[in-house]
Amino acid sequence: MLNQRVQTFGVHVVLIAYSALAVGPILLVVMNSFKARNAIFGAPLAPPNAATFSLVGYAKVFGASHIGTYFTNSLIVTLVSMFLVLLFGAMAAWALTEYRFRGSTALALFLSIGIMVPIRLGSVAILTMMREAGLNDTLTALILVYVAQGLPMSIFILSEFIQQIPKDLRDAARCDGVPETRIFFEVIAPLLRPAIATVAVFTIVPIWNDLWFPLILTSSDSTHTITLGVQQFLGQYITDWNAVLAALSMAILPVVAIYVIFSRQLISGLTAGAVK
Amino acid sequence: MAEPLSQVVASMPRARFVGLMGLFLGPAVAVYTAFSIYPLIATMGLATYTNDSAGGYHFVGLTNFVTLLTDSLWSKPFWNAAKNNLIFFCVHMLVQNPIGIALAGLLSLPGLKLKSLYRTIIFLPTMLSVVIVGFSWNLILSPLWGVAEGALKAVGLGSLFAPWLGLPSTALVTLALISVWQFVGIPLMLIYAALLNIPDELVDAARVDGLGHLVLPTIGLVSILTFVGNFNAFDLIYSVKGALAGPNFASDILGTFFYRTFFGNQLQLGNPTMGAAVATVMFFIILAGVCLYLFIVQRRLRRYAF
Numbered sequence: 001m002l003n004q005r006v007q008t009f010g011v012h013v014v015l016i017a018y019s020a021l022a023v024g025p026i027l028l029v030v031m032n033s034f035k036a037r038n039a040i041f042g043a044p045l046a047p048p049n050a051a052t053f054s055l056v057g058y059a060k061v062f063g064a065s066h067i068g069t070y071f072t073n074s075l076i077v078t079l080v081s082m083f084l085v086l087l088f089g090a091m092a093a094w095a096l097t098e099y100r101f102r103g104s105t106a107l108a109l110f111l112s113i114g115i116m117v118p119i120r121l122g123s124v125a126i127l128t129m130m131r132e133a134g135l136n137d138t139l140t141a142l143i144l145v146y147v148a149q150g151l152p153m154s155i156f157i158l159s160e161f162i163q164q165i166p167k168d169l170r171d172a173a174r175c176d177g178v179p180e181t182r183i184f185f186e187v188i189a190p191l192l193r194p195a196i197a198t199v200a201v202f203t204i205v206p207i208w209n210d211l212w213f214p215l216i217l218t219s220s221d222s223t224h225t226i227t228l229g230v231q232q233f234l235g236q237y238i239t240d241w242n243a244v245l246a247a248l249s250m251a252i253l254p255v256v257a258i259y260v261i262f263s264r265q266l267i268s269g270l271t272a273g274a275v276k
Numbered sequence: 277m278a279e280p281l282s283q284v285v286a287s288m289p290r291a292r293f294v295g296l297m298g299l300f301l302g303p304a305v306a307v308y309t310a311f312s313i314y315p316l317i318a319t320m321g322l323a324t325y326t327n328d329s330a331g332g333y334h335f336v337g338l339t340n341f342v343t344l345l346t347d348s349l350w351s352k353p354f355w356n357a358a359k360n361n362l363i364f365f366c367v368h369m370l371v372q373n374p375i376g377i378a379l380a381g382l383l384s385l386p387g388l389k390l391k392s393l394y395r396t397i398i399f400l401p402t403m404l405s406v407v408i409v410g411f412s413w414n415l416i417l418s419p420l421w422g423v424a425e426g427a428l429k430a431v432g433l434g435s436l437f438a439p440w441l442g443l444p445s446t447a448l449v450t451l452a453l454i455s456v457w458q459f460v461g462i463p464l465m466l467i468y469a470a471l472l473n474i475p476d477e478l479v480d481a482a483r484v485d486g487l488g489h490l491v492l493p494t495i496g497l498v499s500i501l502t503f504v505g506n507f508n509a510f511d512l513i514y515s516v517k518g519a520l521a522g523p524n525f526a527s528d529i530l531g532t533f534f535y536r537t538f539f540g541n542q543l544q545l546g547n548p549t550m551g552a553a554v555a556t557v558m559f560f561i562i563l564a565g566v567c568l569y570l571f572i573v574q575r576r577l578r579r580y581a582f
Contacts, residue, residue, distance in 0.1 A: 117566075
């Protein structure tokens, strides 16, 4: 009995220590972003107080960068990509799981190549294509690439999900003579809502956080995403610690807020997706 | 009730069925083919050309690959990046995955309290951008700020401190450990999910060796995901060390080498055809890893069948 208790205590000590290691650096950056310069260096581990509190870093970030534009761009790119990945992905997953036709297995295999092979390796040709199509330095170019990147994984996840939907649902509709397109959009699509969290973890988070494609496909401030914008700001103001810490915190806080709100769905989506 | 699906499909005119499949599959197949598969193939094609200063392209066969692998101007940085990439991968396999497995084991202990809180906190860094994580650690490890040094001094290990990110001997491993810190949540979650799916009776009966057997496929999956992710990594090195992956290319990996070759930098002009050749080599490295994984999985499946 005592042994059991000592063991449980030990497990908690290890988990608390690791949790501190995971969250400590993030906390340190956010905390110091609200402090004056001499307090950042004088007592890095102390939380801000009335004497050390300062927003000078944030004022610098807002004044010297187009952070609002970057944020809006990231939001547009991520949301439009997410919508298209889910729509096209669900339609394709439905066709591949519900109907059998010649070549359907080959097509499913073809679509799954992208799960393992990173689309980045085609960057040289992607840049040429976008230049020729006049899409260079547009958000459309980013969206097209991200939809292509996200589709294989979302088709895989949504196929697994569609297979678990009871067959009687669509068969009943078919007996009533409902056309196939309406069966998908009115019967099946609404049932896919719980799968969105899983798709989001695997395809949406990487889009928001991506540095590579904004770096090679966008060149002006008006098309930079938050990840690239902050990266360039940090490179430029590397010696201004207030500004750097504030820019880092502004990139961290929205993600942490959304993560904390949705963590239950995200993590259950992740573990559910991993089961297959 | 007969099979309604086959009835509906069988009674459907062929043209209508083709149209229906076109409607459902068309958008996904079109976007995926145009912006993922075609660029990959076109990049490999471009790798067999060379471009002159006037912008013309000439077919040169496999010359770019021979240059990349044998001309010391190219082969030295290439093999340096490949070697560093392998070290980067080994650090992940030796540190990230064992820690992930151990934490997953602890979290799946029956009756453990605060389980979901620990899970949420430990997975948090994985959600952040690599750029943000890289910069944050850059500050924390900086001798200017002195946080890491202070922390070591507090436990009496102050003499161990060094500007790890700045030294040629430690920069690469330090960057790999930052990446491990960020992505330990992925093996943790995958193994945790696998452990949850093992029925309790089996856990009691099988104990250690049997459990290993049941989790092995997930460890294989974690390994291949790590491999693909590492041999395609770029963001972390680029944001902490820049395109030159210093000091003196000590932290250069294939992703940063590809970027420099393709876009150029302070030292050289960008070269799209050599960049395409580097991307093609990276493609074959990743393909080899994936094939090895599929081969091993396939063999295991066959062993179970008999």
